Amino acid sequence: MTDVTIRNVTKRYGALTVIPQLSFKIEDGEFVVLVGPSGCGKSTLLRMLAGLEEISGGDLLMGAEVINDRPAKERDMAIVFQNYALYPHMTVAENMGFALKLRKRPRAEIDERVDKAAAILGLGKLLDRYPRALSGGQRQRVAMGRAIVRDPQVFLFDEPLSNLDAKLRVQMRAEIKALHQRLKITTVYVTHDQIEAMTMADKIVVMNEGRVEQMGTPLELYDRPANIFVAGFIGSPSMNFLPATVALANSPALKTPEGVELPVDACPTLTGRSEVTYGIRPEHLELGETGIPAEVVVVEPTGSETQLYVTVGGRDVVVVLRNRADVRPGEKIWLRPRKGSAHLFDPNSGARITG
Numbered sequence: 001m002t003d004v005t006i007r008n009v010t011k012r013y014g015a016l017t018v019i020p021q022l023s024f025k026i027e028d029g030e031f032v033v034l035v036g037p038s039g040c041g042k043s044t045l046l047r048m049l050a051g052l053e054e055i056s057g058g059d060l061l062m063g064a065e066v067i068n069d070r071p072a073k074e075r076d077m078a079i080v081f082q083n084y085a086l087y088p089h090m091t092v093a094e095n096m097g098f099a100l101k102l103r104k105r106p107r108a109e110i111d112e113r114v115d116k117a118a119a120i121l122g123l124g125k126l127l128d129r130y131p132r133a134l135s136g137g138q139r140q141r142v143a144m145g146r147a148i149v150r151d152p153q154v155f156l157f158d159e160p161l162s163n164l165d166a167k168l169r170v171q172m173r174a175e176i177k178a179l180h181q182r183l184k185i186t187t188v189y190v191t192h193d194q195i196e197a198m199t200m201a202d203k204i205v206v207m208n209e210g211r212v213e214q215m216g217t218p219l220e221l222y223d224r225p226a227n228i229f230v231a232g233f234i235g236s237p238s239m240n241f242l243p244a245t246v247a248l249a250n251s252p253a254l255k256t257p258e259g260v261e262l263p264v265d266a267c268p269t270l271t272g273r274s275e276v277t278y279g280i281r282p283e284h285l286e287l288g289e290t291g292i293p294a295e296v297v298v299v300e301p302t303g304s305e306t307q308l309y310v311t312v313g314g315r316d317v318v319v320v321l322r323n324r325a326d327v328r329p330g331e332k333i334w335l336r337p338r339k340g341s342a343h344l345f346d347p348n349s350g351a352r353i354t355g
Contacts, residue, residue, distance in 0.1 A: 002063045002153045003028045004049065004186060010057035011044055011210070018044060019210035021058070026203075031180045031187045035197040036207035036233070042190045043158055045207075049188060050079045050156050062153065078147035079156040082163060084139045086131040086146075093118075093127040096145045110149075117148040120179065137168045144179065155180075157189040161196065173199055194234055198222070206230050228277060228350040231343060237282045237307070237318045243347065244278045246270050254278055258313030260292060264342045276353065279343035282307070282320040287327075288336030294319075296331045310335070 004026040011019035019041045026032045034042040047053040049060060051072030059066050067075055086095050096117060097110040118124045121141045131139055140160060147155060157176070161169045177200050180187050191197060197204045198218045206213045206221065206229070214226040218234075225231035231239045244254040244262055254262040254276065262278050270276065285292075294317065298309040301324065308319040308327065312335070319335065327333060344353040 002186060004154060004188065005061040006045070006049075006058070007061065008058035009045070009048065009055055009060065011041070011048065011053070012056040017056075017210070022210065022212065023058075024205060024212055024215055026186060026188060029184045029186055031177070031189065031200060031202045032205060033189045033191060033197040033201035033203075034205050034207060035191055035194055036213075038192060040207040041210040042192075042207050046079075046156055046158050046188060046190045049075075049154075050077055051075050052079075075154075076152050077154040077156055078150045078152040079158060080140075080143045080147050080160045082159040084131070084143045084163075086139060086142060088131050091128050091130055092123060092134070092142050092145075095131070095142055096123075096127075096149050099146065099150050113149045113151070114145075117145040120148065120182070121145050121175075136164050137172060140164065140172060141175075144176070148179075148183070153186065155185050155187040157187065159191055160189075161191070162193075169196075176200065195236055198234070204234075206233060224352070225343065226352055228279070228345045231279050231345070231352075235281055237320065239279045239281050239343070240285075240317045241345075242278045242280075242312065242315060242317070244276050246273050246276060256313045256315070258315075260313040262342075263291060263337060264344070265339050270344075270353070273353075275347050277345040277347045277350075279345060280337050280341060282318040283322070284338040284341035285317075285319045285335045286338060287321065287325060288334045291334045291336035294333050294335050296327050296329050296333060298329060299325075299327060 009022045048055050097114045100110045205215045214230045221234045247253040294310040294312045300307040306321045306325045
């Protein structure tokens with residue numbers, strides 16, 4: 001195992017720069033998730049780490065060694081792809097042991113490593129089957145087993161769960177996390193699904209247009225997003241944003257352009273500001289007898305919670321109630337933000353307002 005450093009890495013395709021001057025470090029044994037919208041550069045970065053794409057500038061390091069020019073097969077990284085990439089004419093055991101066979105490892109060693117990985121992943125009874133006889137989840141386990149058998153210093157996962165149904169995706173998330181906790185191998189995991197990122201990562205790297213918007217633990221990004229992009233990307237449903245004007249008297253007061261007052265119990269210094277963007281997560285809004293006036297548009301009960309789609313001064317807002325609520329479309333309600341839960345952002349730069 002080892003740490004991985006991305007230092008001033010750039011990727012260009014002709015005149016198009018898709019990753020400009022990217023830098024961050026993945027510590028030894030960490031599970032780091034690269035997350036962001038499609039086209040943000042996360043899969044390109046993973047492929048550069050694996051040696052499947054050349055970098056245009058900067059350095060990639062494993063430990064203290066620069067690996068820019070090291071061929072993919074010599075980087076001691078194992079990658080698990082979205083589409084499994086299994087050989088259809090090989091059995092599960094043959095697929096898992098193929099990389100070792102290419103290295104001309106002894107048959108006994110290959111069998112031992114395959115049996116060990118199969119035991120970890122619950123594939124012991126499937127070793128003689130062919131991929132066509134496996135479910136999607138079983139094929140993904142085989143792909144993971146093939147990576148484990150190589151005993152790499154770094155695991156790379158490229159959206160490995162996107163082809164699975166919702167129930168199986170939840171199960172495989174837990175299995176991959178448990179696998180990491182057992183093996184303690186440095187892992188870089190790419191996904192566009194922020195729920196995967198929140199539930200699996202030691203640290204999350206939020207990427208946008210080839211840049212790092214914020215890096216931190218899941219709860220750091222959830223509780224203290226650096227800007228509007230991170231605040232809107234982390235959390236499901238995403239954070240609500242309302243434009244607000246600032247009135248300074250004895251204490252700051254916020255109002256939407258339509259005149260709706262927005263309560264803020266712990267407000268940073270707003271001297272010199274006339275406008276802010278008010279952010280509140282759907283799950284941090286509660287029903288009250290006073291607060292923010294809203295009109296219910298849609299009610300979605302899910303059993304464990306109720307999602308309300310409402311309007312506040314004509315603007316769309318989502319509310320997630322952790323209990324069942326007897327409200328109906330067209331009804332007027334009051335929303336009360338949970339104490340200390342509001343976020344304020346600069347409307348021009350998008351940066352979080354602190355201090």
